[in-house]
Structures are given as structure tokens and as C-alpha cells.
Amino acid sequence: MNALAANHLGRRKRTDLVFRVLAAASAVMVLLALLLILGTILWKSVPALSLSMLTRTPKGGFYLGREGGILNAIVGSVYLALGATALALLLSLPVVLYLNVYKGRTSKTAVWTRFFLDVLWGVPSIVIGAFGFVIMLALGLRASLLAGILTVALLEFPIMSRAIDEVMRLVPRELKDASASLGATRFETAVKVLVRQTAPGILTGVLLAMGRGIGDAASVLFTAGFTDRVPGSLADPAATLPLAIFFQLGTPFPEVQERAYASAAILTLIILVISLAARAMNRKVNRHVVK
Amino acid sequence: MRLLKDALARRAMAVIAALPGLLVLFIVIGLFLRSKAILGVEPLSRFLFSSAWSPMKGEFGLLPFIAGTMWVTLTALALAVPVSILTAIYLSEYAPRWARRAAQPVIDLLAGLPSVVYGAWGVILVVPFVGNVLAPLAGVYSSGYSILAGGIILAIMTFPTIIHVTLEVFASVPRALREASLSLGATKWETTRHVVLRKGAQGILAASVLGFSRALGETMAVLMVVGNVPSVPRSLFDPGYPLPALIANNYGEMMSIPRYDAALMMAALVLMLIVLAFNVLARGILIRVERKVR
Amino acid sequence: MNGDSPISIRNLSVLYGDHLALKDVSLDIPAKRITSIIGPSGCGKTTLLKSLNRLLDTDDGVRVRGQVLLDGEDIYAPRTEVTRIRRKMGLLSQRPQVLPMSIYDNVAYGPRIHGLRSRKELNERVERYLRLAGLWDEVEGRLREPASLLSVGQQQRLCLARGLAVEPEIILGDEPTSALDPQSSQNVERRLLELKRDYTVIVVTHILRQARRIADHIAFLYLGELVEQGPAAEVFAAPKDPRTRAYLTGEIS
Numbered sequence: 130m131n132a133l134a135a136n137h138l139g140r141r142k143r144t145d146l147v148f149r150v151l152a153a154a155s156a157v158m159v160l161l162a163l164l165l166i167l168g169t170i171l172w173k174s175v176p177a178l179s180l181s182m183l184t185r186t187p188k189g190g191f192y193l194g195r196e197g198g199i200l201n202a203i204v205g206s207v208y209l210a211l212g213a214t215a216l217a218l219l220l221s222l223p224v225v226l227y228l229n230v231y232k233g234r235t236s237k238t239a240v241w242t243r244f245f246l247d248v249l250w251g252v253p254s255i256v257i258g259a260f261g262f263v264i265m266l267a268l269g270l271r272a273s274l275l276a277g278i279l280t281v282a283l284l285e286f287p288i289m290s291r292a293i294d295e296v297m298r299l300v301p302r303e304l305k306d307a308s309a310s311l312g313a314t315r316f317e318t319a320v321k322v323l324v325r326q327t328a329p330g331i332l333t334g335v336l337l338a339m340g341r342g343i344g345d346a347a348s349v350l351f352t353a354g355f356t357d358r359v360p361g362s363l364a365d366p367a368a369t370l371p372l373a374i375f376f377q378l379g380t381p382f383p384e385v386q387e388r389a390y391a392s393a394a395i396l397t398l399i400i401l402v403i404s405l406a407a408r409a410m411n412r413k414v415n416r417h418v419v420k
Numbered sequence: 421m422r423l424l425k426d427a428l429a430r431r432a433m434a435v436i437a438a439l440p441g442l443l444v445l446f447i448v449i450g451l452f453l454r455s456k457a458i459l460g461v462e463p464l465s466r467f468l469f470s471s472a473w474s475p476m477k478g479e480f481g482l483l484p485f486i487a488g489t490m491w492v493t494l495t496a497l498a499l500a501v502p503v504s505i506l507t508a509i510y511l512s513e514y515a516p517r518w519a520r521r522a523a524q525p526v527i528d529l530l531a532g533l534p535s536v537v538y539g540a541w542g543v544i545l546v547v548p549f550v551g552n553v554l555a556p557l558a559g560v561y562s563s564g565y566s567i568l569a570g571g572i573i574l575a576i577m578t579f580p581t582i583i584h585v586t587l588e589v590f591a592s593v594p595r596a597l598r599e600a601s602l603s604l605g606a607t608k609w610e611t612t613r614h615v616v617l618r619k620g621a622q623g624i625l626a627a628s629v630l631g632f633s634r635a636l637g638e639t640m641a642v643l644m645v646v647g648n649v650p651s652v653p654r655s656l657f658d659p660g661y662p663l664p665a666l667i668a669n670n671y672g673e674m675m676s677i678p679r680y681d682a683a684l685m686m687a688a689l690v691l692m693l694i695v696l697a698f699n700v701l702a703r704g705i706l707i708r709v710e711r712k713v714r
Numbered sequence: 715m716n717g718d719s720p721i722s723i724r725n726l727s728v729l730y731g732d733h734l735a736l737k738d739v740s741l742d743i744p745a746k747r748i749t750s751i752i753g754p755s756g757c758g759k760t761t762l763l764k765s766l767n768r769l770l771d772t773d774d775g776v777r778v779r780g781q782v783l784l785d786g787e788d789i790y791a792p793r794t795e796v797t798r799i800r801r802k803m804g805l806l807s808q809r810p811q812v813l814p815m816s817i818y819d820n821v822a823y824g825p826r827i828h829g830l831r832s833r834k835e836l837n838e839r840v841e842r843y844l845r846l847a848g849l850w851d852e853v854e855g856r857l858r859e860p861a862s863l864l865s866v867g868q869q870q871r872l873c874l875a876r877g878l879a880v881e882p883e884i885i886l887g888d889e890p891t892s893a894l895d896p897q898s899s900q901n902v903e904r905r906l907l908e909l910k911r912d913y914t915v916i917v918v919t920h921i922l923r924q925a926r927r928i929a930d931h932i933a934f935l936y937l938g939e940l941v942e943q944g945p946a947a948e949v950f951a952a953p954k955d956p957r958t959r960a961y962l963t964g965e966i967s
Contacts, residue, residue: 253637344534
């Protein structure tokens with residue numbers, strides 16, 4: 130009987146060990162996937178990476194493996210991301226302030242608004258792109274920086290709103306009420322207390338959304354157009370980094386494909402910097418917000 | 421004066437709170453208006469279930485694309501769900517604190533990498549791997565541009581979503597409940613299996629559905645490695661042509677062929693509605709789970 | 715040496731990071747008696763209790779020094795099998811923690827895990843321990859229902875039955891009545907008084923009156939230190955340490 134029990138215990142402990150190893154192996158696999166992706170992209174990009182790629186626009190035969198760089202796409206992406214992020218912030222702030230000032234966190238309106246933000250976040254970017262295209266036609270626009278900005282703003286809006294919302298929900302009720310009892314109207318409370326209190330958190334949300342916006346290709350495919358020149362106005366078409374990568378990879382020339390990897394490395398680096406900045410900001414929030 | 425400003429702001433903000441819901445509605449309506457034209461020519465059933473696709477002849481059957489989407493997404497999910505749940509189990513039940521903390525930026529970065537970067541990586545590594553290693557192992561020929569390549573990349577892209585939501589679900593299982601099981605002499609795995617997984621079953625389901633709907637709509641990365649051949653795939657090593665790839669690939673010529681644009685917008689609408697349905701399902705489950713925990 | 719004391723705590727210190735939660739505690743728990751650990755909240759009562767069945771292991775960054783001897787065997791020795799230790803003790807937590815399964819399965823959970831497969835024996839065990847926990851009459855016809863449908867008081871007795879079903883020697887209670895209404899509390903207390911015939915019972919409580927009602931032996935913890943211990947009658951009648959006196963008269967709480 131005792132031997133039987135010991136045997137049984139042994140089997141249970143082996144099962145436990147098997148699953149512990151399996152679980153740990155899965156976690157390691159996820160980590161390896163990330164490292165493999167970053168490593169491959171960086172390693173492949175080295176031969177083509179050069180300063181002139183960053184500082185020059187494509188010269189005629191760029192896609193045939195000749196002169197030039199991808200300055201047009203870098204600048205296009207930065208313009209597009211900045212514009213879209215600003216526009217998305219303009220939409221997000223009121224929504225989030227509304228959720229956190231006028232409505233308690235459990236009110237029905239708040240629950241539904243958050244629900245739809247989550248749903249909107251889940252809409253595929255290609256669908257956002259198609260919708261942006263519909264809007265563009267309805268407004269009589271051509272594929273341009275402006276149309277691209279509108280579309281990407283729509284993509285960033287739910288991401289930014291939810292991120293800022295998460296931070297603002299941490300601000301205790303009493304703090305919002307304390308200001309109200311001093312005679313401030315709720316509107317002023319909203320703007321002054323909340324925004325000041327959560328400024329680093331807002332920035333985190335903004336950066337997070339911008340990272341998403343700058344990396345997305347499918348949404349700007351229809352709307353931003355593509356050009357070899359740096360856009361001069363909102364009505365000009367604008368090249369973007371993700372699309373540049375896509376097009377460069379699509380050519381049959383090995384040199385150009387290498388440039389695609391270099392472009393991908395540049396884009397990854399930009400995203401990395403943005404997300405590191407967001408993390409740093411986030412750490413600041415956790416230190417400052419009174420809990 | 422100040423009160424007036426307050427009243428105005430309140431009114432304006434109420435409108436703005438409805439914005440997310442309205443936007444979802446606008447997207448559906450906008451796409452529908454642009455795709456209406458196709459419905460006059462082609463009955464919806466033929467549009468959805470015919471596999472004849474030749475825009476030049478005016479034949480728009482979406483079946484190969486819907487099938488391609490399902491193949492790629494289900495492959496991705498079959499790979500991603502076990503790995504993600506095991507990873508979440510490791511992080512929440514077994515891992516030391518430092519590992520848990522180190523995992524956060526890894527998951528965030530995986531979620532933040534642009535899909536073209538995933539695609540580029542797929543072209544470099546995954547496609548040759550499938551074509552030169554996996555296909556010969558399975559005894560078939562494949563160029564590598566295949567459902568499987570798309571599925572592998574899509575699985576990695578879905579990890580963060582499923583892991584993140586599953587971790588939140590696990591965190592909502594009270595510690596004292598785990599202790600109750602442990603104090604009876606159960607091992608960690610027994611506790612995880614009988615208590616944590618069972619208590620979190622609905623949440624895990626929601627996480628998987630959410631991952632599924634994320635994967636359904638993913639465009640560029642899949643498009644770059646899946647081969648884009650408009651026929652219904654018959655094996656993992658066949659190329660496929662998912663809906664998002666169809667839309668993305670043909671934006672150029674869609675205005676020059678009659679009703680092509682309407683057909684593509686209809687494809688976008690179909691994709692939107694499928695994703696919407698799964699999304700609402702997942703969020704609905706999650707809200708219910710949250711309420712029950714409270 | 716430990717003839718009448720199944721658990722001997724020897725110079726036990728517990729550190730959470732830099733915080734010393736228990737300072738050099740030594741205590742012999744008398745067999746088949748109710749020992750009550752009393753003291754203000756946050757003074758290490760729960761930590762002491764959890765150190766007895768190594769539930770502290772699940773906390774991050776916890777260090778344990780000293781020994782806990784269970785039937786003469788050091789449970790913190792490296793080769794000690796933790797599931798076997800835990801099996802010797804049933805735990806009642808502050809709020810009843812029913813497992814997400816049926817009433818029957820809750821009680822059968824422990825025995826099944828430890829390898830009991832026979833349908834008949836399982837049925838017998840479930841009935842025996844539900845009776846012992848005073849719950850059988852209330853749930854006899856609804857064993858297949860989810861345990862979460864029971865009232866909180868019933869749930870706590872179910873947890874008691876579940877703990878008993880692995881046939882432990884010791885019952886640990888962490889303020890087991892704190893979430894219950896007065897009547898259910900009384901019910902649980904009565905069970906504990908009956909159970910001490912066969913089991914050694916250790917109960918953490920912050921209700922002094924409860925300790926007076928049920929305890930045979932008292933251990934008073936203050937700021938992580940074991941200030942005083944002894945037979946309940948003596949401690950309550952004539953506390954030796956001024957801090958114990960202050961606590962018993964309600965000056966510190």
C-alpha cells in the first residue's frame with residue numbers, strides 16, 4: 130500500500146515537472162521568436178544600411194537597385210504619424226475625460242463606450258483603410274498626406290483612448306471630488322486636475338498609438354498614395370516606410386530586397402525607440418499617481 | 421458664464437462619448453454603400469459561396485478567399501493557443517518574479533512590431549524553412565509560400581493578444597483559492613489544471629476568440645508569405661489567398677474594372693462583419709467574466 | 715520528546731524582503747487541543763499559520779529560518795516532500811474558498827488527487843466527512859450542484875469537510891469565521907470543539923471572545939514576536955507579560 134502510494138506520488142510529481150518544463154519552454158519560445166525576428170532583420174540589413182539611405186530620396190532607378198535612399202518614406206511616415214497622432218489625441222482626450230469625469234467607472238454609458246472602443250480597436254487595419262478610402266472619395270480627396278492622416282488617426286484613436294483611460298481610472302475618485310468641492314465646475318476639474326495628474330500617462334498612450342500608426346501599412350495603402358518625393362503639402366501624396374518596405378521586397382532585384390531589410394531595420398528601430406520612451410513614461414506614472 | 425461653459429462642455433462630451441459606437445456603425449454603413457452595386461448583379465449567396473473569381477469577366481466569387489482566410493487563421497490559432505496558454509501558465513504560476521517582469525517588454529514588443537517587419541522576416545526565414553525543410557519532411561513539394569508559412573507568422577503575431585488576456589484572467593483567480601488546493605496536497609500543476617484553468621475557462625476562451633479575430637484581419641504579413649493564389653487550398657503546404665490580402669493587392673486596378681471596386685468593398689464588409697461578430701462575442705464573455713469575479 | 719506535540723516550532727524567523735515578519739518564534743503545539751493564535755492584525759499570525767504547511771513557499775521573496783518539526787521531521791529540510799506535509803493538515807481560510815466544481819467533487823478532490831479511485835470508497839468518504847462537518851443533512855440530495863450555490867456558512871463547512879477528507883492530523887484555521895454570520899460562526903466553532911477529540915486544531919483569531927470560548931492553549935503574537943504562550947486559563951487569568959495584559963484589556967489592538 131505504501132509502495133503504491135509512493136509510486137503514485139512519483140507519477141504526480143513527474144507530471145508536474147513535465148508541465149513545468151513545457152510551460153517554461155513555451156515562454157522561452159515566445160522570447161526566442163522575438164529575438165529571432167529582431168536578429169534576422171538587423172543582420173540582413175547590415176549590407177545595405179548606409180547613411181545615404183537615410184538622407185537621400187530615391188533617384189530614378191532606386192527600385193532597380195541604383196541611386197538614392199528612402200528619405201521620402203522616412204519623412205512621409207513621420208509627417209503622417211505626427212498628424213494622425215495629433216488628430217487622434219484631439220478625439221481621444223474628450224472621450225476619455227468624459228468617461229472619467231462625468232461618468233462613474235461603472236455607469237452604463239461608460240461600459241458601452243469602452244466596449245465600442247475595444248471593438249473599434251479590433252477592426253482590421255485593412256478595413257480601416259477601405260473605410261478611409263470611402264471617406265476620401267466622399268470628401269472628393271485624392272490619395273494624399275491628408276487622407277492618410279485621417280485614416281491613421283482613425284486607427285490610432287481607440288488605442289490611444291484605451292491607454293489613457295487605463296491611467297485616468299487610477300486617479301482616485303476623492304481627488305476628482307476634492308477639486309469639485311472647492312467650487313470648481315466639473316469641466317475645470319477635468320481639464321486641470323486630471324490632465325495634470327496623468328500627463329506622463331497621456332504621453333505613454335500617445336506614444337503607444339503613434340508606434341502603431343507609424344508601423345501600419347494596410348491602412349495607408351489606399352489613402353496616402355506613394356511618391357518618390359518628400360511631400361510638400363497636405364494635398365501631396367506621401368510615401369511611408371512600411372509601404373516602402375513592401376514595395377522594395379516586391380521587386381525581383383536582390384539589391385533592392387536588401388534595401389527592404391534595411392528599411393525594415395530602420396522602422397523597427399523607430400518603433401523600438403518609441404516603445405522604450407513609452408515604457409520610461411509609464412514608469413514615471415506609476416511613481417507619481419497617488420493610489 | 422462658467423456654468424454655461426460647463427453645460428456646453430457636457431453636451432459636447434456626451435456626443436463625443438457616442439463617437440466610438442458611431443464610428444463602428446459608420447464603417448459598416450460606408451462600406452455597404454460603396455459595395456451595394458455588386459448586389460444588383462450578383463446574388464449574395466453566389467458572391468459568398470462561388471469559387472469563380474475573374475473580375476475581367478465580371479465573376480466575383482469570394483469562396484477561395486474566405487476559405488484562405490479560415491485556413492490561415494485556424495492554422496495560426498492551432499499553433500498559438502497552446503503556446504500562449506502554456507506561456508501564461510508559466511508566467512502566472514511557475515515563474516520567479518524577475519522572469520515575470522522581464523516578460524512584459526517582450527510581449528509589448530511582439531505586439532508593437534509592424535506587420536511588414538513580420539512579413540519581411542517571414543520572407544527571409546519562414547518561407548524557406550517551410551519550402552526546404554518542412555515540406556520535404558512531409559514528403560510534398562511546396563514553394564514555401566503557403567498557408568503554413570502564413571499560419572506560423574500569424575501565430576507569433578497573435579501570441580501577445582492571447583497571452584496578455586489570459587494573464588489577466590489568471591490574475592483574477594484569487595490566491596486563496598490556489599492555496600486551498602495546494603493545502604490539500606495538490607501539486608502546482610494539479611492546482612493549475614483543476615482550479616486555475618477551470619475557473620478561467622471562459623476567459624481563456626475569450627482570449628482565444630480575441631486572438632482569432634485579430635488574426636482574421638491581419639493583412640500585410642500574411643499577404644507577403646501566403647502565396648496569393650485564388651483557389652481553395654487543400655493542404656497546409658498549398659498557397660492561399662486570404663480576404664485582407666485580396667483587398668490590399670488589388671487597390672491599384674480596382675477603379676478601372678467595372679464593379680471591381682464594389683466587389684472589393686464588399687470583401688472588406690464581409691471581413692468587417694466576421695471580425696465584428698467574433699470581437700463582440702469575446703468582449704461579451706470578458707465583461708461577464710469580470711462581473712462574476714467582482 | 716515530541717510525544718504530545720505534533721508540531722514544534724524552533725527559532726522560526728520569516729523575512730519578506732527586508733521586513734522581518736516573524737522573529738525567532740519557538741512554540742510547541744499540544745496534541746488534540748485547540749491552540750489559538752491571537753494578536754493585533756499585521757503581527758504575523760497568518761504568516762505563522764502558513765509557515766506550518768509551507769504555503770509561504772508560494773510567496774515571492776520570502777525567506778524562512780529555523781525549523782518546524784512535524785512529528786519530529788523538519789518540514790523545511792530540503793528533501794521533505796511538500797505535498798505530503800500539506801496532506802497532514804487541513805486549512806480553513808478567512809473566506810471559504812470552494813473549488814469551481816460540484817459539492818461532491820469538492821470533497822472528493824483531495825482523495826482523488828492522492829490516488830483514490832474506487833467509486834464506493836469515494837462515496838463513503840464524501841458522506842463521512844460531510845457528516846463530520848455537519849453539512850450532510852443540508853446537501854444530501856444536491857451533491858452534484860456547483861458548490862458556489864451554497865450559502866457562505868455552508869461553504870465554510872464544505873471547506874472543512876474537504877480538508878478532513880484527505881485525513882489529516884491537524885486542522886489549521888485562518889480566522890475561519892471572519893466572513894460568517896453569528897449563527898454560522900457558532901456552528902463552525904462547535905465543529906472545531908467536537909473535532910479536537912481526534913485532531914490537533916490551530917486557529918488564528920482576532921476575536922478575543924472566540925479565543926476564550928474555544929481555546930485550550932493560547933499563543934500571543936505582537937509585532938512578529940511570540941510574547942506569551944500557555945494554557946488558555948492561565949493566560950487569560952494571569953498574563954505574565956505587560957503587553958499581553960494590555961492586549962487582553964483592549965489597550966492595544
